[in-house]
Amino acid sequence: MENRQLRIMVIDDEQIVGKRLKSALEKTGDIIETFEDGVKALERLNNHPFDIVVTDIRMDEIDGIEILEKVLAKSNQTKVIMITGYATVEMAREALAKGAFDFIAKPFKPNDLRAIIDKAAKELRKN
Amino acid sequence: MQIICLSRGSYEYSKNLAEKLASKTGYTCISREMITDEATAFGIPVGKLEMAIMKKRPLSEEMSIEADLYKAFVTQYLCEKGLQQSIIYHGRTGHLVLPGLSNVLRVRAIADMDDRIKFAMNRLNLSWEKAKDYNELVDEDIRRWVRILYNVDWDDPSLYDVTINAAHLSAENAASALVQVAQLPEFMVTPVSKQRLEDLLLSSKCRLAIGKFEPTCDLKVTVRADKGNVSVTYLPRQTKEAEMIPKALKDIKGIKSLVCTIATTNILYIAEQFNPGAEAFDHLINIAEKWNASVELVHLSYDSKQEENGDNISEKRTKSKEANGGILDDMEEVDRLKIAGCGVQESMNKLIQVGRSGGFHSAYGSSSLVNSISRTENNSLIVVGDVFHSKGAAKKRLKRDLISQMADKFHVPVIGTEDLKSHYLFGPKQLISLVVSGVFGVILYLTIFLQQEPILKFLSSGHIPSNPMYLKIAAAATLAVSVPIIAHIIGGFFENILKLAKLE
Numbered sequence: 317m318e319n320r321q322l323r324i325m326v327i328d329d330e331q332i333v334g335k336r337l338k339s340a341l342e343k344t345g346d347i348i349e350t351f352e353d354g355v356k357a358l359e360r361l362n363n364h365p366f367d368i369v370v371t372d373i374r375m376d377e378i379d380g381i382e383i384l385e386k387v388l389a390k391s392n393q394t395k396v397i398m399i400t401g402y403a404t405v406e407m408a409r410e411a412l413a414k415g416a417f418d419f420i421a422k423p424f425k426p427n428d429l430r431a432i433i434d435k436a437a438k439e440l441r442k443n
Numbered sequence: 444m445q446i447i448c449l450s451r452g453s454y455e456y457s458k459n460l461a462e463k464l465a466s467k468t469g470y471t472c473i474s475r476e477m478i479t480d481e482a483t484a485f486g487i488p489v490g491k492l493e494m495a496i497m498k499k500r501p502l503s504e505e506m507s508i509e510a511d512l513y514k515a516f517v518t519q520y521l522c523e524k525g526l527q528q529s530i531i532y533h534g535r536t537g538h539l540v541l542p543g544l545s546n547v548l549r550v551r552a553i554a555d556m557d558d559r560i561k562f563a564m565n566r567l568n569l570s571w572e573k574a575k576d577y578n579e580l581v582d583e584d585i586r587r588w589v590r591i592l593y594n595v596d597w598d599d600p601s602l603y604d605v606t607i608n609a610a611h612l613s614a615e616n617a618a619s620a621l622v623q624v625a626q627l628p629e630f631m632v633t634p635v636s637k638q639r640l641e642d643l644l645l646s647s648k649c650r651l652a653i654g655k656f657e658p659t660c661d662l663k664v665t666v667r668a669d670k671g672n673v674s675v676t677y678l679p680r681q682t683k684e685a686e687m688i689p690k691a692l693k694d695i696k697g698i699k700s701l702v703c704t705i706a707t708t709n710i711l712y713i714a715e716q717f718n719p720g721a722e723a724f725d726h727l728i729n730i731a732e733k734w735n736a737s738v739e740l741v742h743l744s745y746d747s748k749q750e751e752n753g754d755n756i757s758e759k760r761t762k763s764k765e766a767n768g769g770i771l772d773d774m775e776e777v778d779r780l781k782i783a784g785c786g787v788q789e790s791m792n793k794l795i796q797v798g799r800s801g802g803f804h805s806a807y808g809s810s811s812l813v814n815s816i817s818r819t820e821n822n823s824l825i826v827v828g829d830v831f832h833s834k835g836a837a838k839k840r841l842k843r844d845l846i847s848q849m850a851d852k853f854h855v856p857v858i859g860t861e862d863l864k865s866h867y868l869f870g871p872k873q874l875i876s877l878v879v880s881g882v883f884g885v886i887l888y889l890t891i892f893l894q895q896e897p898i899l900k901f902l903s904s905g906h907i908p909s910n911p912m913y914l915k916i917a918a919a920a921t922l923a924v925s926v927p928i929i930a931h932i933i934g935g936f937f938e939n940i941l942k943l944a945k946l947e
Contacts, residue, residue, distance in 0.1 A: 328768070330768045332767060332768035332770070333768035333769065333770055336767060336768060336770040337770060340770070399769075400490060401483055401488070401490050401769050402479070402480060402483055402489075402490055403489075403490030403491075403493050403494055404476070404479065404489075404490070404493055405493050405496065405497045405581055405584035405585065405588070406454065406581055408493070408494065408497055409497075409577050409580050409581050409584070410567050410577065413567065413569055413573045413574075413576065413577045414567070414569070419494065419497075420494070421488065421490035421491040421493065421494040422488070422490060422491070422768070422769025422770070423488055423491065423767070423769040423770070423771050424491075424769065424770065424771065425770075425771045425772065426770060426771075
């Protein structure tokens with residue numbers, strides 16, 4: 317995979333998270349789509365592949381672990397990064413055991429997430 | 444009101460045991476997850492702390508304050524509940540969250556690894572291998588969490604009253620046994636234990652109030668309460684901010700008196716490059732422990748670009764609570780990155796673990812260094828570590844000059860890391876010196892004691908007019924030479940004795 321634009325999906329039921337991450341991550345020229353509803357995000361994923369999915373863990377309709385399982389069931393090339401304010405090591409280890417690429421706890425700076433996305437992009441290029 | 448704290452060595456079994464115990468006793472069951480959720484909602488980034496531990500990142504000073512606040516939050520939560528009703532708490536550090544309360548029944552529940560793997564396979568839908576890795580990694584993370592936050596070993600059996608093995612005892616029977624144990628007089632509430640619980644509640648409330656009050660939120664403090672009398676100890680470099688502590692605590696009920704005291708003493712450690720794994724760093728910690736001092740790191744840099752950005756970088760905790768969904772601004776990271784790779788974070792982490800962190804600041808160039816030290820009060824010792832490492836052969840000379848310059852300016856001992864051990868600690872070299880000077884001293888005293896008459900006669904020969912001049916000169920010269928030598932030997936002997944007794 318060459319150095320092309322990444323397609324990144326951000327799922328968080330707090331509107332402000334998507335808004336802030338979209339503006340911060342778009343600065344590097346990647347394509348960012350944000351969703352507050354996990355179900356709608358999965359529907360979009362069925363129609364359009366994404367390189368990276370950044371998802372909150374705790375959401376009402378569908379939780380991040382379920383999204384992780386569904387995303388990886390559809391494409392194990394997609395890198396899933398979990399974000400949450402309520403992280404515990406048990407939860408993070410569970411997500412990683414299920415195939416999550418990495419885990420980041422709120423509050424964080426977009427640069428912290430960007431560093432993880434860069435690592436994921438490197439992995440994608442290797443494949 | 445009784446308190447039973449269950450430390451979970453196996454999540455499923457322990458949770459089950461806590462619930463069964465609660466149903467048998469009628470006590471309220473509280474899980475760690477309930478408290479961490481409330482702590483996060485209160486504004487303590489528990490998740491960030493957990494991730495820092497999991498990813499083996501050094502705990503910054505900012506995060507160590509958050510860790511203090513988290514511990515205070517847990518203590519406050521349990522004390523409040525425990526004063527109203529009997530409770531059963533289950534979490535990873537159930538045995539550590541209420542320090543000093545002897546009537547708390549501290550239980551550790553462990554389970555066979557194969558059983559835990561099967562539980563994880565079913566609950567998390569994982570393969571055997573992944574479930575095994577999951578359990579092992581979680582255990583490792585928890586061990587690190589306990590070590591970093593509480594500086595004890597999670598597996599230390601002396602910290603528990605009872606250990607229950609799930610392989611030998613069902614949760615039902617274990618709960619029945621614990622009901623009996625809980626009735627023992629050792630675990631009953633007494634007026635003294637109730638008072639201790641109230642004191643713990645008050646001190647944790649005060650710690651949280653200081654951490655949440657904007658002008659004092661960066662203070663690294665220790666709060667103690669004794670029958671409503673609160674004492675707050677802060678670091679010497681935080682004297683100015685500490686003036687606001689009474690204001691931070693003005694709304695806390697139950698404070699009879701408030702005393703804010705500066706930590707006993709401070710050791711400044713100046714270096715361009717810090718190495719927490721070095722022997723000298725351990726010596727520094729040993730001295731700090733002996734003196735009950737905190738160690739403040741001063742990162743010395745000669746990078747002119749950094750100087751332009753100001754002479755003092757210290758981390759600031761994120762106080763912004765406006766709606767940002769947990770997504771902060773990027774710009775604050777810049778300064779911290781500049782000192783990455785100098786070992787500051789790792790050294791801070793080690794000091795935090797041993798409870799000796801006095802914070803850190805940066806100084807750019809010698810003049811900034813002198814200014815920054817002038818601002819710091821109550822230093823007992825200034826230690827100069829690895830400095831001028833880009834100066835090649837001149838490094839030693841420049842370091843010596845810096846030490847002598849600072850020794851002239853400040854009225855405290857200034858010393859290089861290489862001399863720490865010989866000056867302040869007792870090692871094999873000091874033992875040899877102690878033995879040699881001791882033997883010499885004994886021989887000297889015995890000789891004087893047994894030969895008093897001739898010695899006195901010789902030394903007093905100057906007073907006898909009939910004595911020849913050469914004898915008078917010899918007596919005076921012997922006194923002039925022997926008195927300082929003997930004083931040095933005896934002084935060295937007692938200096939080492941005091942070092943050995945940690946009384947110097």
